[in-house]
Amino acid sequence: MISSVTNWRQTKDIYVKVGKVGKIISWTKIFVAPTGFENDVPYYVAIIEFGKEKRNTMQLVDFDKEPSLGQNVITVVRRIGKQKPAEVIQYGIKAKLYE
């Protein structure tokens, strides 16, 4: 469980990160998840390259087919994992296909 303060700190610059277009440079499909992500399996995680220097790691969402290296994606705001009823809901950056 994370506190509301931790949640704020982790997501305070979320508006800067959303809507960015990048390309997949590596991806994997997770079948055994950490706590909070058990209900999401299987899910895709990728390293995305934004321009020449900037890379980030994030989940891929709304992928009906297996991702491909070099595929373009765009960052979106989505819920992160699953919290218990009394816990703060976490939001963060994920990426979906950009065509």
Add this chain to the structure above:
Amino acid sequence: MRNEQTMSMKINVQGIGMTKFGELWDRDVVDLAQEAAKKAILDSGISAQKIDAVFVANMLSSKLGNQDHLGAVITSQLGLSVPAVRVEGACASGGLAIHQGVQAILSGLYETVLVVGVEKMTDVSSCEITTALMGAGAEEERMAGLTFPGLYALLARCHMEAYGTTREHMAAVAVKNHFHASMNDHAHFPFEVTVEKVLRSASISFPFTLFDASPISDGAAAVVLSKKSVKKGVCITGSAVATDTIGLAARKSLTTLTATAIAGEKARKQAGILLSDIDVVEVHDCFTIAEIMAMEDLGFCQKGEGGEFIASGHTRLGNKMPVNTSGGLKACGHPVAATGVKQIVEVVHQLRKTAGDRQVKGAKVGLTHNVGGTGGTVVVHILQI
């Protein structure tokens, strides 16, 4: 930088000891540490009262066992009241603790130190241990729901894409290390597997299956290091640590662990040896791709050729350059902070010619390679007899 690379280093490994690695339901973290420590002290021929300090490697006892202050917990069990320090560097904790022990002796402050690496991992669910281990990753990676199999799978995908490394190459690592473990009665999985078995086991994180991964293990290993040589034996002649970014996304290369290359070169320079002098190697094969990358980054083969190098049998016992004769993390087991110390124990056995059926003939120089996270910390040691 100080004369780290030219400093003459000759630290005697006086005693070694380890527990069996595995799912040890009847043992807690203190039981395990105590058994390994007592074996190492007995093997050293030195009285416990001669130990000047204790370095305890551990990553997870705070999270999983609610036990902090582990240094004093272990010295009190051994009836000692000397300084005791816990060392944490994720899965490289054991190698780091050895490095700290070496430094402590080189400083002149202590003459004899005990280094213990211990981890108790099997009391919790796979979800819980997966979460706990991700403490060694970056915040962004935890937010993405990544796991360590996932992180190394991301590296594997890049290696496959860049160099044509195949699933069969990776499976060959598991097959070789299980073969070695089949001769090690301390191993978690002392049995052989086939390439087909590796490829057809359950998916854990594409492209890895279960048999690409080292297991969740309990266990401990210990060594007694000394400035003076009580008996003729094995010495540490190189001890180097290098670090890198915690998160993979910030790395310049996703097919190389730069810290491995840096630590490997530094340790060899300290010892004054060439790659061709090395007879036996224990590398950090937490996942099959990790051994392939380690062989390349340490310089034993060209970049991109690690898969074929291993699959062709070069590193199997009886051939040119045996690697992971203990069974490695993959089959001997991976109680995370014990691993770096266990690697030293295995190489000392090889150099003392006490490795039994898995003895490398004529071994005189050995190398250990211990990785924390995805290469955020790497420790390399050179041992000689």
